[in-house]
Amino acid sequence: MSPARAVRKAEAGPLPHGRDAAAAVRFVNVSRHFGSVVAVDSVTLDIAPGEFFAMLGPSGSGKTTCLRLVAGFEQPDQGHIEIFGETAEGVPPYKRNVNTVFQDYALFPHMTVGDNVAYGLMIKGVPKAERDAKARDALAMVKLAGYETRRPAQLSGGQRQRVALARALVKGPKVLLLDEPLGALDLKLREQMQEELKALQKEIGITFIFVTHDQGEALSMADRVAIFNEGKIVQVGSPNDIYERPRSRFVADFVGSSNVLSPDFCSSHGATSRWTSLRPEKIRVFPPDETVPTGHAHADGTIKMISYQGAVTRFNVDTGNLRITAEMPADGADFEEGEKVRLIWPKSAMVTMEDGA
Amino acid sequence: MSQAVTAERGRGFLGSISDLFFARPKLLTFVLLLPPLLWIGLVYIGSLFALLLQSFYSLDDFSGLIVHEFTLTTYLELLHESNLQIILRSVLMAAVVTLACAVIALPIAYYAARYARGWTKALFYLAVMMPLWSSYLVKIYAWKLILAKEGILNWLAGGLHLSWLINAFLAVPVIGGPSLSFSYIGTFLVFVYVWLPYMILPTQAALERVPASYLEASADLGATPRQTFWTVIFPLALPGIIAGSIFTFSLTLGDYIVPTIVGNSRPFIGMAVYTLQGTSGNIPLAAAFTVVPMLIMGLYLWVAKRMGAFDVL
Numbered sequence: 001m002s003p004a005r006a007v008r009k010a011e012a013g014p015l016p017h018g019r020d021a022a023a024a025v026r027f028v029n030v031s032r033h034f035g036s037v038v039a040v041d042s043v044t045l046d047i048a049p050g051e052f053f054a055m056l057g058p059s060g061s062g063k064t065t066c067l068r069l070v071a072g073f074e075q076p077d078q079g080h081i082e083i084f085g086e087t088a089e090g091v092p093p094y095k096r097n098v099n100t101v102f103q104d105y106a107l108f109p110h111m112t113v114g115d116n117v118a119y120g121l122m123i124k125g126v127p128k129a130e131r132d133a134k135a136r137d138a139l140a141m142v143k144l145a146g147y148e149t150r151r152p153a154q155l156s157g158g159q160r161q162r163v164a165l166a167r168a169l170v171k172g173p174k175v176l177l178l179d180e181p182l183g184a185l186d187l188k189l190r191e192q193m194q195e196e197l198k199a200l201q202k203e204i205g206i207t208f209i210f211v212t213h214d215q216g217e218a219l220s221m222a223d224r225v226a227i228f229n230e231g232k233i234v235q236v237g238s239p240n241d242i243y244e245r246p247r248s249r250f251v252a253d254f255v256g257s258s259n260v261l262s263p264d265f266c267s268s269h270g271a272t273s274r275w276t277s278l279r280p281e282k283i284r285v286f287p288p289d290e291t292v293p294t295g296h297a298h299a300d301g302t303i304k305m306i307s308y309q310g311a312v313t314r315f316n317v318d319t320g321n322l323r324i325t326a327e328m329p330a331d332g333a334d335f336e337e338g339e340k341v342r343l344i345w346p347k348s349a350m351v352t353m354e355d356g357a
Numbered sequence: 358m359s360q361a362v363t364a365e366r367g368r369g370f371l372g373s374i375s376d377l378f379f380a381r382p383k384l385l386t387f388v389l390l391l392p393p394l395l396w397i398g399l400v401y402i403g404s405l406f407a408l409l410l411q412s413f414y415s416l417d418d419f420s421g422l423i424v425h426e427f428t429l430t431t432y433l434e435l436l437h438e439s440n441l442q443i444i445l446r447s448v449l450m451a452a453v454v455t456l457a458c459a460v461i462a463l464p465i466a467y468y469a470a471r472y473a474r475g476w477t478k479a480l481f482y483l484a485v486m487m488p489l490w491s492s493y494l495v496k497i498y499a500w501k502l503i504l505a506k507e508g509i510l511n512w513l514a515g516g517l518h519l520s521w522l523i524n525a526f527l528a529v530p531v532i533g534g535p536s537l538s539f540s541y542i543g544t545f546l547v548f549v550y551v552w553l554p555y556m557i558l559p560t561q562a563a564l565e566r567v568p569a570s571y572l573e574a575s576a577d578l579g580a581t582p583r584q585t586f587w588t589v590i591f592p593l594a595l596p597g598i599i600a601g602s603i604f605t606f607s608l609t610l611g612d613y614i615v616p617t618i619v620g621n622s623r624p625f626i627g628m629a630v631y632t633l634q635g636t637s638g639n640i641p642l643a644a645a646f647t648v649v650p651m652l653i654m655g656l657y658l659w660v661a662k663r664m665g666a667f668d669v670l
Contacts, residue, residue, distance in 0.1 A: 094577075
């Protein structure tokens, strides 16, 4: 919590005791073009030391390019990047104290698991006995003790992921970059790795920057999340902030699902005449004669579709000028398609947004 | 109703054969493989075996007839100094040609695998393969004209006042000679030219399988470009280079046309085989000479495997 708060203070104005103290990674108006395509469009961002920071967005939104700018695989066309107060632009990847877990793991197929993990130390000239010991420790940390002599090809996807993690951590980087590291794993393994990564980050206390297109992953793991769209950061905040108070239609739609209500609809339902987000799970479905309690808004309509999702049931209701999606726990949902219903939700669940674009 | 499920079709001879193959896929594999297996088994391996057999016969010095009795004297003849020199000369030339091909091919193959896309890739394949489309003899004679004393290279060097450079090369003992087309340098240049495509293509294929993320991971872990080359790129290109070197090495070892046309007329293995089986009629010794490159290649591959060159495959 505290690093996140410190960063928010930094965004508000310059820190009293010098700017170097604040950020693990700082972007100031950073842009990166590929030909005519603007991959990253004047991004300004501070990531605090020890923070678990997620970059979330659809593919092509610039999140991976931002990560590669930190790693040094890309150089900015404009703007300024700092890593722990040191200027990063123009510095090649091999001179940066950050390490990366690659999406495809990028384990060297001609080396054993142990040699892969010890690679960074071997390059640094650490004596063999010492680097082998450190590689063993790193492998034990990711629960792969005893796998030193295997080849990457002999491991499962989840095990390779762990080796990549051990290899990136063995040199003790100040910042760990993770480029969709769980994308290739199946659901159960992914959930397990999410918990382990989170625990690992707490244990070693270094900055993690995690790129993902999976909003559930970002919300469950990160201290703060930046939402990317078309090269820009459209919102930064805690997972709770992002989910409960989306500032734009894009964020409301991309993080979870949302009903975006027009200014007209809102004013006719007793709210401010602005674009508004309303989460489906905040809406309850009732028979049409249900009384509306105070502090609540309602809309009447006909159920067009019911889809069973396991834990919840989703209702698509036609209210005349707007289709509204509502979600209810499966046991309270005794309705049929074509039935007339009344949707009721607390007015506090209507979140005013800055734009409806 | 059953017609809806099983389509009605001709039950002719071909129909029943294809039904048989469908039911027994292994039979189809066998039928498809039989002709090439016969070819390789009888014509190819068989003639090789006949050759091997010949090398254990000997030539009667007096009558000039082949004695069809098992003996190792033909192989002992290989150890005569003049014959040993032929072998040594051929092996050295093959090794130097292979090394030069590898050094020239690697950057070209790297460029093609990493950077060439679309039309530049097409251009790469065209540039590498096109020399293979013209006759080998024509190319060698063209080189003879380029390298001859009155040839293009000397003419060009004269124009640029660089004749002294060529003369300096030709003055080097052993590899030099009266002109480039009558020296080991000339033989070497032509060998490198004719076999280079066979080195570039497998090396490029090996590098094609090295994703950019390996190089990024190496840099990410602190390796300078030079360290990345020696610890990641080269080991992963090695199986391709070895595959290419099998071509360049064995083709050089057995070739007799290049050193006959461009060279100082000191014999290589191929030339020795050609003379022995033709002019001298000494088929056993020619066969024994032919076994030498096979042994050398076998040894070479064994060492390469022991050194882990194929671990990536």
